[in-house]
Amino acid sequence: MNLGYARGKRVNQQFDYLEAYEVEEIFSDGTRDYEVFQDPESNYQRLLDYAEPGDCLVITSLEVISRDYQKLLSFLDELDELELDIVVLTSPNLTLMDWREVFFWVSKNDRLLHPRLIKMKLKQEKNQNKQAYSVFSGDSESRYLYREVMWQLIGKQKLRKISEQKGVPIETIYRIQQEFKRLKLALILAMCFILAITTIKISENFSDNLWIQVAVCVITTLAILYNTLADNEQT
Structure with a gap:
């Protein structure tokens, strides 16, 4: 049968x-x-x-x-x-x-295969995976899988566990993780910029001293960056 x-x-x-x-x-x-x-x-x-x-x-x-x-x-x-x-x-x-x-x-x-052939094969697979698993992929299922991996990275799951669950090479999961970190850092920097402007505006209500305003802005920004980078080190 x-x-x-x-x-x-x-x-x-x-x-x-x-x-x-x-x-x-x-x-x-x-x-x-x-x-x-x-x-x-x-x-x-x-x-x-x-x-x-x-x-x-x-x-x-x-x-x-x-x-x-x-x-x-x-x-x-x-x-x-x-x-x-x-x-x-x-x-x-x-x-x-x-x-x-x-x-x-x-x-x-x-x-035991020729090292150059292995290197070419890995490079080809890397390029294929990069094109396949991307937010801009032409395949809807690949885009969906990319988003699923992103959410699991946000949930701080282990890379190897994600690789086994999704059936995706761990090198690809690592690449997606690096893209996620860059995106996260870009968002943090944008938030810091907005917060810096907001902090200066708020400080104007309490002090006319420009240096005090700048100091408050710098301290707030550094505190946010420190916490963000410390969190990245843990992940």
Whole structure:
């Protein structure tokens, strides 16, 4: 029996692929994060409970499960224990054992590739991630994910935890964090400027001495900047 599973981006498109493959049942966890695979109440877990030895799990791409080689290897081990096979519709037609050999080789030999090729690959991925995960991205889902990461950074969640939840490389999360800090600092400076003008106006009501007005303005501004920078150091 062919059992389809959909999760992540473009779920409706995944449904179309799975229905065209004529799967008997389709399970989906919608747009939930990768941590859904740790949820015993997830539809993915229901699929595993429903499946019988000899059944085949059908997915549109490996990103539905994970982007990490080690996690994909663990996923394949789980299928092997349940005596299930796998079909990835947008990839070559490989058996579960074939996929395991591929990921095992990649995880062991990726560092043995030519250093220049690795550097070019990382640079290319960095540029792709920078274009994909941005407030100006052409993809609405990428913009939504960017905002979600921003809110989690505001909530002071750990970068690695955000990376695991959203399935985004930690380098990208770090870049978004730096953009968030620059935006935060720009807003603070703008507020300091407005507050400085306001403080001078208020000080005029209590003293005509210009130096006193300037001193009050400087002290207030430095206090705000100190608290802001101290908060940034903690995060």
